[in-house]
Amino acid sequence: MGAYRFARRSRITTDQPDDPHAVLLPAERALVLQPVHTRERGGLRSEEGALEETVGLAAAISLDVVQADLVRLNQKRPATLFGSGKVEEIREWLDAQAPRPGLVIINDSLTPVQHRNLEKAWNAKVLDRTALILEIFGERAQTREGVLQVALAHLSYQRSRLVRSWTHLERQRGGAGFLGGPGERQIEADRRALADKIDRLKAQLEQVRRTRTLQRAKRKKAPYPVVALVGYTNAGKSTLFNRLTGSDVMSEDLLFATLDPTMRRVDLASGTRVILSDTVGFISELPTTLVAAFRATLEEVLEADIIVHVRDIAHAETDAQRADVLSVLGDLGVRDEDGRRVIEVWNKVDLLEEEAATRLAAAAEARAKSAAGTLADPVPIAGSAITGIGMDGLNLWIDRLLTAEHRLFRLSVPVSDGAALSWLHAHAEIVEETRSSGGDADLVVRLGEKEAGQFRARFAHPLLSEPASGRQEEDRDSASG
Known part of the structure; x- marks a missing residue:
């Protein structure tokens, strides 16, 4: 070759x-x-x-x-x-x-x-x-956590290969003077030193894990759902992340261009605010030492409300790459029965011939109408993070899946309670807002159970369930696609 x-x-x-x-x-x-x-x-x-x-x-x-x-x-x-x-x-x-x-x-x-x-x-x-x-x-690790994870994986790998350089060494003499008997072999001393280093790194990473757990707990208290980007390395996750957030995360045409996780707040077209997470790329036959070392980072995926699986649809082996990603997600414990929704972005359509790209977009649109939004049956979106093709549709589908379980509520809020009105405008979809003769704000809002519970805990205004009208549901469906 x-x-x-x-x-x-x-x-x-x-x-x-x-x-x-x-x-x-x-x-x-x-x-x-x-x-x-x-x-x-x-x-x-x-x-x-x-x-x-x-x-x-x-x-x-x-x-x-x-x-x-x-x-x-x-x-x-x-x-x-x-x-x-x-x-x-x-x-x-x-x-x-x-x-x-x-x-x-x-x-x-x-x-x-x-x-x-x-x-x-x-x-x-x-x-x-x-x-x-x-x-x-x-070479890629930048954050303290990334450096610790790589160091742990390196030491775990080296420990099994110490025999390569220490077989020529004799036993160290034990005891004092000339009377001491043979001591431990150098390889045994080196293994013990490596084991000590590994234990220290694991302790430091456990502290990182606890910190991440606390951060996730805080995010759960906040009303912002998490959307995690996953995919094979070099599938275009970071480019998509930059497109959706307006950030400048490293997104070179290299394998493993992104190693450390990045998170940003994003406001969708409807006003819904989400936290978007860019994760390390997967690869076939990912070494088990790396899966274990980076588990703290990849656990962000387990906490996500929506997983966006980014595929390089123009790659000759895109199906094999998809299978590898699903395998790693399975190893992490991601299951369809957990209830999170899954979107599959067929990225890099700009690299296809125009006719092939058109057929692919039509196929994705047809499948999306009946897709269950699971790992086995994700909602497909054909597009390009580079050119922006299909990105509006991706935003709308994220919005639709996040609000699928939301209900309509009616409530009245005195205009003097600016905090409650501000909270609703920031965290709810305002379907209807009018002013009563007394100056109160009469609202119809769409909230999830989580957000409704948060509102009830913070404010005294009763939320009354409101059945959705046909017109409101039609408006919502047309806005979603």
Whole structure:
């Protein structure tokens, strides 16, 4: 397969490939290998698509990928993954390059033994899929929480690979003088040190988790529903976030461009105020260490009233990416029976041919009319976060799903109670407002049960249930689409 090249500043590793603590430094050329297990073929994702994604991951940390190849395997070799002939062939290829690539990326999970043997055979740093994603996360993390999560994932990954660098060390001598017997091995001391670091990081992250729990509790008391953007990495979540909020969150065409969660208040067209949350992108075969480390961040999704699943509908493997996202959501505990509504944005229609984009928009509109709004049957919206196509429809559907359970109430508020009137205008949909002869405001408002309870707790004015008129419901339906 042809070589991939990126005109970006590269990165290199230390000159000790057996060091598990080595980090990537500027200026490295890399070879990317995609093992293809002939006995495991099948599924939604193609071999070429997996290879291309790995090249994209390498680009995310500015590596210079000089060659990317598929490598077919009849069986996985316990010592080196590849057969001895293939290992030698790759070593000869590396030796023939000028300058010689110092990094080999293998899009698979390597055991510590395989990792060590391949680095020794090729005299190059080797990164498997987990290590590569960890490198990206390490570079992207900006907040204290993100840094802690990446550090925890790194240490958990390193702990299983200490054997790579400590097997040459003898036991440390125990006791004093010459009479002390053999002590613990260096690897045991290092494992204990790593375990201590991991315990400290977990304690710090637990404090972060408690802080987030308190913040979520405060948001529950506020009448603002939460809308969480989720999706495969590079599907366009941050671009959509910027489009809806007018923010300038980083939204480059890179995998994992956004790592730390961002939240903003947004006023919908109807006046409904929501909190929009941008989350880290998902990816196929996300390392379990990362799922565990970032659980505190991803728990924002569990608290969301609406999940907006952003899909790159122009991607050749959009169905496979959708399946991966739903799998991660399932692992997090997101279930249809929880009652939250789901919208699926078919993003990047601007990359499709005009005829295909038109057909897609028609299909989305037809499906939306009968969609249940669940993970299995989401409300589809075809659009483009870049051009703004379909974004008005997205706003209207968010509004419709948020207010689907709302009821009409009638009440009278003295004009002297400015606080109650202000609260209603900020947090309720004002359907009708007139002035009585005495100067009181007579209102018909639409509220959810949560908001109605909050109003009753703060103000003494009775809310009287009001059956919706046919005209009011028709107006509401026409406003929603």
